[in-house]
Amino acid sequence: MSDNELGSFLRTRREGVTPAEVGLPTGSRRRTPGLRRAELATLAGISVEYLTRLEQGRDRNPSPQVLGALGEALRLSSADLVLLGRLAREQGAGAICRTATASPARTVRATLQALLDRLEPTPAVLLNWIGDIVGYTEGYERYARPLGLLDGSPPNVVRYVFTDERARTVYPGWERLADEQIAHLRNEAPRHDPRVTALEKELTVTAGAPFSDRLAAVPSLPARSGTDLVEHPEVGRLRLSYETLSLPEEGRRLVVHIPADEATASALDRLNGRRPGALRAVSG
Numbered sequence: 295m296s297d298n299e300l301g302s303f304l305r306t307r308r309e310g311v312t313p314a315e316v317g318l319p320t321g322s323r324r325r326t327p328g329l330r331r332a333e334l335a336t337l338a339g340i341s342v343e344y345l346t347r348l349e350q351g352r353d354r355n356p357s358p359q360v361l362g363a364l365g366e367a368l369r370l371s372s373a374d375l376v377l378l379g380r381l382a383r384e385q386g387a388g389a390i391c392r393t394a395t396a397s398p399a400r401t402v403r404a405t406l407q408a409l410l411d412r413l414e415p416t417p418a419v420l421l422n423w424i425g426d427i428v429g430y431t432e433g434y435e436r437y438a439r440p441l442g443l444l445d446g447s448p449p450n451v452v453r454y455v456f457t458d459e460r461a462r463t464v465y466p467g468w469e470r471l472a473d474e475q476i477a478h479l480r481n482e483a484p485r486h487d488p489r490v491t492a493l494e495k496e497l498t499v500t501a502g503a504p505f506s507d508r509l510a511a512v513p514s515l516p517a518r519s520g521t522d523l524v525e526h527p528e529v530g531r532l533r534l535s536y537e538t539l540s541l542p543e544e545g546r547r548l549v550v551h552i553p554a555d556e557a558t559a560s561a562l563d564r565l566n567g568r569r570p571g572a573l574r575a576v577s578g
Contacts, residue, residue, distance in 0.1 A: 298351035
């Protein structure tokens with residue numbers, strides 16, 4: 295991950311806002327995409343020198359008031375404001391000392407296992423902060439094992455998406471899925487964690503540009519819900535909606551997959567060896 299993600303975020307967002315969007319004249323001779331530093335500094339009520347230091351990573355401790363002013367000037371969405379605050383906290387003074395000491399959890403508490411049991415036969419999976427699969431329902435196993443998702447010891451979703459040749463065939467929307475895996479890794483893993491660093495180094499070599507380019511890009515927040523298309527080798531095309539439940543204190547997330555149409559519901563019933571109607575489609 296970049297050592298100046300806050301600066302990269304501010305610069306990219308500045309370059310993505312047009313003068314017209316903030317009520318400034320466009321002019322005929324602009325070499326800078328979006329807003330000039332001086333324009334953003336004026337809108338946010340800070341000096342150009344200070345904004346330059348923030349973008350270049352020479353100042354890593356903006357106050358909440360400065361962050362709020364920059365967010366308002368850049369017309370940031372609520373999600374981007376949350377991300378801006380997180381980037382500032384992670385790059386602030388002393389951030390390097392907040393390295394995680396505990397290993398990412400690879401066991402499942404009894405209460406979490408009971409929750410997974412109650413979700414049967416729904417495909418549901420528990421992941422830790424580096425993408426290891428640490429728990430799942432039998433419904434998820436029947437869905438995921440033919441895809442190769444449970445290969446490896448431990449199986450790891452990030453590694454599967456970027457290095458397993460089957461992933462691009464299985465997921466027609468692979469590009470978006472790859473973006474999401476990077477977003478989860480950057481937003482949920484402790485900064486400077488040695489296990490994250492090791493995974494990044496490994497995949498930079500084994501996956502190449504599709505991984506490293508995404509890792510170097512401006513960070514974004516992961517989607518917590520959506521719909522994936524899956525080309526399943528045993529039951530054909532599936533449309534699976536998903537909801538993600540975060541367990542931030544443990545550095546884990548629970549992803550629950552719901553059939554998005556009746557054809558998918560029937561296909562999952564066949565995978566589970568259950569009578570039709572065991573799983574019901576949910577749309578919207």
